[in-house]
Amino acid sequence: MKSQSFPKPGHDHERCVNSLMVHAETVCRKAGVRLTEQRRRVLEVIGRSHKATGAYDVLEAMEIKGRRTAPITVYRALDFLMSVGLVHRISCLNAFTACHYRHEQSPVQLLICKACGAVGELEEHKVTQAIQTAAAKAGFAIDEPFVEVTGKCAHCCTA
Amino acid sequence: MKSQSFPKPGHDHERCVNSLMVHAETVCRKAGVRLTEQRRRVLEVIGRSHKATGAYDVLEAMEIKGRRTAPITVYRALDFLMSVGLVHRISCLNAFTACHYRHEQSPVQLLICKACGAVGELEEHKVTQAIQTAAAKAGFAIDEPFVEVTGKCAHCCTA
DNA sequence: ATTCGTAACGTTATATTATAACAATTTCAA
DNA sequence: TTGAAATTGTTATAATATAACGTTACGAAT
Structure with a gap:
């Protein structure tokens, strides 16, 4: 799986979810933490789409x-x-999205399509570095950089 | 006034607020919109500090x-x-901060000190450009890029 | 100066998102 | 197997944000 991308419309999403859950097992085993039933269920619900999912949407889907x-x-x-690192928070939407890639823990940029709702994940070190440089100039020690970009994805642009 | 910065502790904040309100008048006049009493009061409350202010904090202060x-x-x-462009939203805190600088409407990066709560505003074109480039690679048309960086400001680092 | 359309505001109610506090259960290791 | 820690359940409530609709204030055009 690519380390970053925007979800392609029409991709085999079932594989996507399977891969996500297998990956989740691996991550948790390695970290020595427990992927319990509730946690698995929540991740499955969020992973069902590449869209932003609200906490109460998850709640409803788990009913x-x-x-x-x-x-x-x-x-x-x-x-x-x-x-x-299996789920990203999307602050500007008060929502969440599953992390479908393998950039665990390193800073990510989220692309949010206002047209179709899909969320893409980028891991551009140039972006992170530019932020790091700018912060350093101001003497600011970064804890975590949140980058959320709203707009229109490639598919919706051409459609 | 500088176009970007982190607020210096001990700066003359009264001048800061005055300048903010004068600037607000100018901006609104130029834009042909009305800086009404309510709007002015809200801006004054938010502008009183360089910290993130919640909507209900404003409410309380306006009482x-x-x-x-x-x-x-x-x-x-x-x-x-x-x-x-006189106020920025800080999504990751569900809060707001006055824009004390003159980068009206162009993308801004917010630095949020977890120690003292102060919010710095940067306008680094390199950051914006890096995001633009990354998004373009993914075929994503940017509407608005939100960059919010949590950490520790220069003053709190040395203190 | 009047009036007329729009923008702003008031008022009431409610929706949405998130957490507190504490008890019960499960898990894993000693 | 038992005891400490982690997880979950249960109930209640806090914190953030918006809907709907009526009233008032403003400013442009007559």
């Missing part, structure tokens, strides 16, 4: 026979998944 | 003799102020 779990359950799973 | 305006009033003013 079984009218029985829904509490919001806190989803938020706890999300916090865990973000801590291991 | 006169126990009488507070409705949240929507603040949000409407914030939407207006953002539309003319």
Whole structure:
């Protein structure tokens, strides 16, 4: 799998999800943390699309026979998944997206298509470096750089 | 006033606020939009510090003799102020900060000090360009790039 | 100066997103 | 197997943001 990309419309998404879940197992095993049932379910729901998913959307999708779990359950799973780099938060939308690539933990740039809702993940070191340089000039020590770009993806541009 | 910077601790903040309000008048006059009393009050409150300010903090600060305006009033003013570039939204904090510089409308990078809460504003074209280049490679047409960097400011680093 | 259309604001209600606090359960290792 | 820590359940509530609709203020055109 590529280390960065925008999701192609019509790609084999089932493989995509399978790969995501297998990867998740690997990541958690290596880190010595537990990918529990709840966490797996939350990741599966978010991974079903490349779109931004709200916490309450996840909640709804996890509903079984009218029985829904509490919001806190989803938020706890999300916090865990973000801590291991399997999910990205999209602040400007108050939403989340699964990390479908292998850039675990390193800074990512998110591209958010306003037309189709898809979220692309980039890992451009030049962007990160430019931010690092700019921050350093101001004497600012970076903890985490969040880059979220709204716009129109290639597919929606041509369509 | 510099076009970009991190607020110096101990700077003359009163001048800072005065300058902000004068600038706001100018911007609005030029744009042919109205800096009404409510909008002015909201901007004044936000401009009082270089920190991130929540909408409900503004609400509280605007309270006169126990009488507070409705949240929507603040949000409407914030939407207006953002539309003319006098206020920046800080998505990762669900908060807002006054724009103390003169980079109206062009993309800005926000530096958020986790120690003292101060927010710095940069306008580094290299950052914007790096994002532009990266997005272009992915065929993505940028609408707006949000860059929010958390960390520790120069003053807090040495303190 | 009047009036008329639009922009701004007031008012009430509610939607959406996120967390607190504490009890019960599960897990894994000693 | 038992005890500490991690996870989850349960209930309640906090924090952030918007909808809908009526009223007022403003400014341009007559």
